Amino acid sequence: xxxxxxxxxxxxxxxxxxxxxxxxxxxxxxxxxxxxxxxxxxxxxxxxxxxxxxxxxxxxxxxxxxxxxxxxxxxxxxxxxxxxxxxxxxxxxxxxxxxxxxxxxxxxxxxxxxxxxx
Amino acid sequence: xxxxxxxxxxxxxxxxxxxxxxxxxxxxxxxxxxxxxxxxxxxxxxxxxxxxxxxxxxxxxxxxxxxxxxxxxxxxxxxxxxxxxxxxxxxxxxxxxxxxxxxxxxxxxx
Numbered sequence: 001x002x003x004x005x006x007x008x009x010x011x012x013x014x015x016x017x018x019x020x021x022x023x024x025x026x027x028x029x030x031x032x033x034x035x036x037x038x039x040x041x042x043x044x045x046x047x048x049x050x051x052x053x054x055x056x057x058x059x060x061x062x063x064x065x066x067x068x069x070x071x072x073x074x075x076x077x078x079x080x081x082x083x084x085x086x087x088x089x090x091x092x093x094x095x096x097x098x099x100x101x102x103x104x105x106x107x108x109x110x111x112x113x114x115x116x117x118x
Numbered sequence: 119x120x121x122x123x124x125x126x127x128x129x130x131x132x133x134x135x136x137x138x139x140x141x142x143x144x145x146x147x148x149x150x151x152x153x154x155x156x157x158x159x160x161x162x163x164x165x166x167x168x169x170x171x172x173x174x175x176x177x178x179x180x181x182x183x184x185x186x187x188x189x190x191x192x193x194x195x196x197x198x199x200x201x202x203x204x205x206x207x208x209x210x211x212x213x214x215x216x217x218x219x220x221x222x223x224x225x226x227x228x
Contacts, residue, residue: 044205109163
């Protein structure tokens with residue numbers, strides 16, 4: 001089912017920016033929609049954004065709309081999450097995941113932690 | 119507030135059967151979208167446990183099963199084992215074509 005490896009997390013001040021990356025291997029990356037899901041400390045899973053295989057359809061949760069941008073480079077088997085205007089409530093473990101309507105999220109990365117603090 | 123509603127916690131003794139409910143509405147589960155379930159241990163990524171309402175990926179014990187009705191779904195664990203103690207999440211889609219999760223249920227094995 002493949003592997004996903006996230007990177008790019010870290011400590012950023014409120015109002016700052018960060019770019020997360022997710023490198024895929026072991027499956028045909030451009031066959032699948034890809035998503036980002038986050039989990040704040042002690043909280044549940046929160047879906048935040050998705051992108052179709054051909055980048056033609058993007059979707060965002062209201063909590064990140066206008067601040068976060070999802071993108072992908074199929075030639076590099078890489079998914080990105082550009083995060084701007086970060087808030088303390090954006091602090092979380094960010095997972096990328098491979099998704100299909102019929103099979104759900106069958107492959108997850110290990111997560112990359114984002115801390116937003118002054 | 120999650121779109122899908124799960125009980126915050128359930129518990130059971132080893133060997134028992136537990137059920138975790140997942141309540142949706144006509145805009146998500148009630149539309150006919152598949153329901154999927156995930157198991158998550160502390161500090162690790164979620165793992166797909168049940169897909170398409172009641173199908174197990176390879177390697178998932180048949181002690182785990184799923185079912186659905188009009189606007190809800192359930193995860194049933196039979197023959198409860200200590201290693202089943204984890205958080206469980208249901209997930210579906212909704213009419214905005216986005217993904218929705220339940221708030222998660224912490225399973226405690228007594």
